[in-house]
Each structure stands twice: as structure tokens, then as C-alpha cells.
Amino acid sequence: MQVELLKRGLVADVLTFQALRAAKKSTATSHQLLVIRDFLRRTIAFLGNLESVMTKEFLYYLVEHAPTDSQSNAAAGEDVISVTTKLVDMYQGVLTRAAKRGNAAVVIDLVNRYAASYTIEESLVGGRPSLLLIDSIVREGNVADFPSEVVQAIRSLYTQMLVASKKHISLSSSGASDVPVDLEMLDTWSHAQTLTRWLKEKEEEVPLLGRPLSQRLLSWAGDKRHAMTLAPVVLSILLGEVQAAPSVERAERLQYVVVMFLSLVRTYGRDVTFLESRVGSACRTFSVEDFGVLLELLYEGLPLGSGLSAHDIASLIRFSAIVLHDAPESTSKICQSFTTRCLNLFADDERFVSQPDLRREVVEFIVRQCNDRPASLRTADLSSLWSLLRTLLAGSSTHEQSTDTATFHGAINILSALVRLRRDLVLNTLPHLGFVLRQLVSCLRSLRPQLGGKQRRLVLDTLPRWLAPAHALGAPESRALARLLTTLTVKTMVRGHDAAQKPEALVRPFSKHAAYVLTAYVDAVGDPLCFVPGPVRKELQPGLFALCDMLGEHNRDAMMVAALDASGKATMKTLWKEYEKQRYVGKG
Numbered sequence: 001m002q003v004e005l006l007k008r009g010l011v012a013d014v015l016t017f018q019a020l021r022a023a024k025k026s027t028a029t030s031h032q033l034l035v036i037r038d039f040l041r042r043t044i045a046f047l048g049n050l051e052s053v054m055t056k057e058f059l060y061y062l063v064e065h066a067p068t069d070s071q072s073n074a075a076a077g078e079d080v081i082s083v084t085t086k087l088v089d090m091y092q093g094v095l096t097r098a099a100k101r102g103n104a105a106v107v108i109d110l111v112n113r114y115a116a117s118y119t120i121e122e123s124l125v126g127g128r129p130s131l132l133l134i135d136s137i138v139r140e141g142n143v144a145d146f147p148s149e150v151v152q153a154i155r156s157l158y159t160q161m162l163v164a165s166k167k168h169i170s171l172s173s174s175g176a177s178d179v180p181v182d183l184e185m186l187d188t189w190s191h192a193q194t195l196t197r198w199l200k201e202k203e204e205e206v207p208l209l210g211r212p213l214s215q216r217l218l219s220w221a222g223d224k225r226h227a228m229t230l231a232p233v234v235l236s237i238l239l240g241e242v243q244a245a246p247s248v249e250r251a252e253r254l255q256y257v258v259v260m261f262l263s264l265v266r267t268y269g270r271d272v273t274f275l276e277s278r279v280g281s282a283c284r285t286f287s288v289e290d291f292g293v294l295l296e297l298l299y300e301g302l303p304l305g306s307g308l309s310a311h312d313i314a315s316l317i318r319f320s321a322i323v324l325h326d327a328p329e330s331t332s333k334i335c336q337s338f339t340t341r342c343l344n345l346f347a348d349d350e351r352f353v354s355q356p357d358l359r360r361e362v363v364e365f366i367v368r369q370c371n372d373r374p375a376s377l378r379t380a381d382l383s384s385l386w387s388l389l390r391t392l393l394a395g396s397s398t399h400e401q402s403t404d405t406a407t408f409h410g411a412i413n414i415l416s417a418l419v420r421l422r423r424d425l426v427l428n429t430l431p432h433l434g435f436v437l438r439q440l441v442s443c444l445r446s447l448r449p450q451l452g453g454k455q456r457r458l459v460l461d462t463l464p465r466w467l468a469p470a471h472a473l474g475a476p477e478s479r480a481l482a483r484l485l486t487t488l489t490v491k492t493m494v495r496g497h498d499a500a501q502k503p504e505a506l507v508r509p510f511s512k513h514a515a516y517v518l519t520a521y522v523d524a525v526g527d528p529l530c531f532v533p534g535p536v537r538k539e540l541q542p543g544l545f546a547l548c549d550m551l552g553e554h555n556r557d558a559m560m561v562a563a564l565d566a567s568g569k570a571t572m573k574t575l576w577k578e579y580e581k582q583r584y585v586g587k588g
Contacts (some may be wrong), residue, residue: 002047005429010058030080037083056106059091060113063129089132096136104150111153118160118188122568126182130157134191135281138198158195165189183226186213188231190278193240194223197285210238214260218267231264232278239282243290254294258301258319265315272318279319280326291331294323295338302345310355317342317361321368339369343384346501353391354465356400363410370417374495377418382425386432389414393439396465404466405477408443411436412480417505419487421495423499427509433553434513438520440481444540445530448470459529478539485517485543489550511550515559518547518572526567541578548579 013036020033033390062084092110099107114130134157143151165188186209195201213234220227238260260277265272283291298320301308308316320342327335339512342365346352352362370377389411415436418426426433447459460469467473483576488510491503521544525532551559556576560569 001121002043006040006043006047009043011035012036012327013040014061034080034083037080037087041083041087041090044087056109059088059095059110062088062091065503072216085128085132088129089136092129092133093136093140095436096133096140099147100140100145102147104147108153110516111150111157115153115157115160118157118164127505130161131187131191134195135277138194138284139326140170140279143199153558154195154300155199158192158199158201159471161192161195163189165192183230183233186219186230186237190233190236190240193237194281194285195239197243208241210234210241210304211256213237214256214263218263224268226315228268228274231268232275234281235264235275236278239279243286250290251293251297252288254297255444258294258297258316261319262312262315262509265318266311272315276322279322283326284328286328288330288334290327291323291328292334295320295334298323299338299341302342304349304351310351310358314357314361317358321361321365325368325372332376335373339373339376340378340381340384343381343388346389347384347387350391353388356404356466359392359407359466360404362388363407363414367410367413367417370414370421374417374421377422377425379425380429382429382432385414385418386429386436388433389436390439393436393443393464395462397461398465399460399463399468401464401468402469403473405473407464407466408440408473408477409480411440416484416487419484420490420492423492423504423506424494426506430506430510430513433510434516437485437517440484441517441520441540442524444478444481444532445524445527446527446538448531451529455529459527472533473536474533475535475539478536482540482543486546489546507550511552511555513556514547514550518544518551518575519559519563519568519577522564522571525571526565545579545582548576549583 013033016033016036020030095107095110098104110133115132117127117130137146137154146154166186189209213230217227217230217234233302235257238257239254241337242250242257245253259533261272261275264275283294286294298316300306301316302313302320304310304313306313320338324335324339352358366388392407393413415433440464443464445459445463447456451459456469463469488506491505493503494501521532521540524530525537548556556572560572
């Protein structure tokens with residue numbers, strides 16, 4: 001059914017685009033094209049197997065027939081171009097992976113088309129799609145990973161890109177005012193230099209455009225949106241010039257790159273997602289020595305006593321997460337050592353948790369490491385991780401004005417990644433896991449109205465700093481916690497370095513600790529100064545039922561006798577009755 005809808009969407013896209021070309025002004029049609037292509041993008045991402053549902057002819061159609069400003073208004077046109085770019089990037093990524101497996105005919109044809117387009121002025125075929133293809137190729141592996149025919153075609157594309165970009169760049173450019181700011185030309189130049197390093201071509205003497213462009217970008221007085229599109233290209237050029245520089249100059253150039261990144265964040269705000277892909281592409285071609293120097297520079301700036309502001313340190317943490325995500329080959333030990341030192345630093349200084357800007361980046365850094373590089377985590381790292389999580393969820397005498405739900409979801413994502421991907425590490429620290437789960441359950445409480453000052457203070461001191469009493473956590477957070485609790489029952493494979501493994505779950509080992517998490521829920525429901533809203537309890541039920549399943553009747557009875565008062569026993573009996581209703585007993 002989904003494949004049939006996708007095929008109809010491909011036909012609808014072509015028909016709508018033809019209607020768009022025929023009409024001089026048709027805003028509604030532009031919106032329709034946007035909806036159709038976004039549907040195609042989402043559906044293809046869901047189905048996964050692009051080769052079976054999408055033809056190379058449709059890719060060529062997308063590349064060669066991009067909507068122009070005359071066919072749509074500015075806002076709709078930008079959205080259509082953005083969605084079309086994502087669609088082309090998805091398909092070219094799959095073609096690149098297919099080329100590594102030996103199915104290279106389509107990629108070779110596509111690369112030859114792009115190479116030919118750079119010899120034609122005002123060509124509609126090259127441009128952004130060809131640069132996206134280069135990003136995919138660099139991201140997927142080295143020259144040795146691709147057939148020789150593909151590498152030969154890429155060399156031809158590289159030659160044409162170099163010739164086309166050099167036409168617009170004067171080798172005598174020395175001042176900032178002489179450097180051109182043509183985005184397409186600079187982007188082509190940057191990707192040509194990336195291919196130089198990827199193909200291991202002999203480095204030629206090239207103009208150093210990075211610093212003059214940086215000066216113009218930081219003093220930009222024109223359209224801010226144009227400057228934001230130029231910023232990733234400039235940063236990529238700077239990173240490329242680091243690798244082309246003599247060895248004695250590289251450390252100083254890397255310092256300049258780090259300073260430039262901090263300046264861009266100060267100028268254009270904390271959302272630097274538009275920089276990530278270009279920084280990642282450049283870092284993948286770094287040598288092991290240069291990458292180690294870069295990480296050392298970043299770590300030197302992370303301590304709060306290093307002289308940088310908290311805002312700049314938060315930006316350095318973000319930069320560190322980006323470069324670790326796209327680390328070059330043979331740098332696993334360097335990345336592992338850097339991650340361990342960062343975790344120890346964050347755990348030793350409570351300000352990394354208490355200050356909102358730092359906390360947000362620290363949590364995101366750990367989430368990315370646990371999900372992207374789970375094999376790099378070691379047993380020694382778990383002590384820092386548990387310390388950070390416990391501090392993150394501990395009670396505080398001061399609270400922020402608004403609740404930071406991202407922190408709650410970040411803690412859950414960290415635990416979920418550990419349970420799913422590094423069960424072997426969690427097995428040795430199950431009491432810590434149980435304690436943190438208790439803290440997460442306690443965070444779902446809401447204050448009862450009309451409490452006195454002393455009563456209110458008694459409750460607030462048990463809530464974490466980032467949880468504002470006026471904005472309690474709701475059903476979405478409860479649902480996320482329930483999903484984490486049910487993950488404990490799922491059999492998973494360990495993403496470590498040991499080859500011999502089998503899928504297992506934490507049901508049996510964690511059954512000894514399930515009672516402590518359930519008592520946290522019972523205490524929250526029975527607290528006379530707090531309450532757990534109905535929607536929160538309803539969303540949490542699947543997770544509580546998973547804990548009941550682990551607990552068993554014998555442990556339940558022991559828990560009710562030893563740990564619960566009369567009110568708690570009543571709450572537990574009600575929960576167990578609901579659990580019994582939904583439990584499958586093998587009768588149909």
C-alpha cells in the first residue's frame with residue numbers, strides 16, 4: 001500500500017511541476033509541490049529501500065528541473081528547494097552505498113553528468129546536487145572502498161570543479177576586500193579541496209581565502225540569512241587550509257578555527273546545526289595527529305577556570321560533540337580518552353549541571369556519545385555517568401523560572417542507550433540504575449494547590465533545579481519514562497568489542513531492583529503534599545506493568561510487608577489489579 005502511494009506520489013510530482021511551469025503565477029500549485037515532495041521524502045525515509053521504489057530517471061528529473069523564483073513565490077520556493085535538496089541527498093546517499101557494494105553504474109553516470117555540467121556556463125545540472133554527492137562519498141569511506149571506475153569518474157569531476165572555481169579566484173588575492181563572496185563558487189572551491197585530500201592528490205599552491213573571508217563574515221552588514229549560508233562554507237575552507245598548511249603552522253590554524261566557531265555562535269546564535277555537516281565533512285579527512293591536536297585544544301578550553309565565559313564553553317562542548325561524531329579512521333583511542341576526560345570534568349564540577357546553557361550541551365554531548373559511539377564507553381566511564389545523572393536529578397533549594405523538559409528527556413535517552421547498547425556495563429551497576437529510575441519517577445510529582453510556605457519548601461527541596469514548580473512534567477515525559485522501563489524487558493545485542501554475544505534482556509538481573517522503583521511511584525502517589533495527575537499515571541502504566549512482570553508475586557508480597565504502609569499497600573493492590581487485567585495468561 002505504501003509503495004503504491006509512493007508511486008502515485010512520483011507521478012503527481014511530475015504532473016504538478018508541469019502545471020507549475022505552465023502557469024506564470026500559482027502560489028497554490030507551489031504549495032502542492034512542496035506537500036508532494038515532503039510526502040515523498042518522509043515515505044522514502046520510512047520505507048528505507050530506495051532502490052526498489054525510486055528510479056534513476058526520477059533523480060535526474062529532480063536534479064535537472066529545480067523550481068525557479070519565477071515559478072513560485074519566495075517563501076514557497078525556498079521550502080520546495082530545501083525539500084528537493086533533502087530528497088536528492090537521500091537518494092544519492094543510497095546510490096553511494098550501492099556503489100561500494102559494486103553496483104556503481106548509476107553513480108558513474110551521475111558523476112559524469114556533474115563533471116560535464118561544470119564545462120557549461122549557466123548549467124542547471126551541477127551545483128548543489130553535485131556537492132551533496134561529494135559529501136556522501138567522503139562520508140561513506142576512503143578511495144579504497146570504491147571501485148576503480150567510480151574513483152576515475154570522481155577524478156574527472158574533481159578536475160572540472162577545480163578549473164571552474166579557479167576561474168573566479170585570483171591567486172594574488174591578499175586583502176579581505178579582494179576576496180569574492182559568491183556562495184556557489186566558494187562552495188565548489190571548498191569541495192574541490194576536500195576531494196584533493198580524499199583522492200590524496202598532490203597539494204598545489206592555493207590562495208588562502210579562509211581568514212579574509214572570516215573577517216568579512218564577522219563584520220557583515222548585509223542580509224543576515226546570506227551570511228548564515230556563507231558561514232559553513234567559510235568554516236569548511238578554514239578547516240581545509242589547516243590540512244594544507246605546513247606541520248608547524250597547523251596548531252595555530254586550528255586555534256583560529258576554534259575561535260572562528262565561537263565567534264559565529266556569538267554572532268548568529270546558539271543554533272549551529274547549519275554548521276554541523278560541513279564541519280563533519282572536513283574532520284573526516286583530518287590526519288590522526290591533526291585530529292588529536294584539535295581535541296586537545298578543545299579540552300584546554302572546557303574547564304570553567306580557563307578564562308572563557310560559560311556561553312563559550314557551552315559552544316566548545318557542542319563543537320566537541322560535532323567533531324567526535326565525524327572522527328576520522330584510526331582515532332578511536334583518542335576519542336575514547338577525550339570522552340573519558342570530558343565525563344570526569346563534567347562530573348567533578350557541579351556548575352556544568354547547575355547552569356542552564358552548560359547543562360543543555362553536556363546532556364546533548366552524553367546522549368550523542370552513548371548513541372553514536374557506544375563501543376567507546378568503558379567501565380570507568382560509568383562512575384562519572386551515574387554521578388552526573390544523580391546530580392542532574394537531585395533536589396535543589398533553587399529552581400529556574402521554566403521547566404527544562406529537554407533535560408528530563410536527555411536523561412532518559414542516556415539510560416535508554418546504555419540499556420539497549422551497553423547492557424554489559426549496566427549489569428555491574430544495577431543499583432545505580434534503580435536509584436536514577438527512582439529519581440525520574442519522583443520528578444513526575446506536582447505540588448498540591450494552597451500549600452503553606454513551609455510545606456511548599458519541603459516539596460521543592462526534593463525537586464531538581466531545572467523543574468519549575470509552576471510547570472510540572474506532563475504526559476509526554478511520563479510516556480518517555482514508560483518507554484524506558486519497557487526497554488528493560490527487550491532483548492538487545494551489546495555494541496562492544498566482543499564478537500561472541502547473544503541477545504539478552506535485563507529482566508532477571510533487574511528483578512531484584514524493580515521493587516525500589518515501584519515504591520518510588522507508590523510514595524509519589526501517596527505523598528500528602530503532592531499528586532500525580534491522571535494523564536501522567538495513565539501514560540506511565542506500561543512501564544509500571546513491565547516492573548510488575550519482573551517483580552513477581554513473591555517479591556511483591558515481601559515489598560508490601562517490609563516497605564509500604566497502609567496507604568502504600570492500597571495503591572500497590574490497585575496497580576497490581578490493573579496489571580492482572582492486562583496480563584496475557586495464554587487463554588486465546
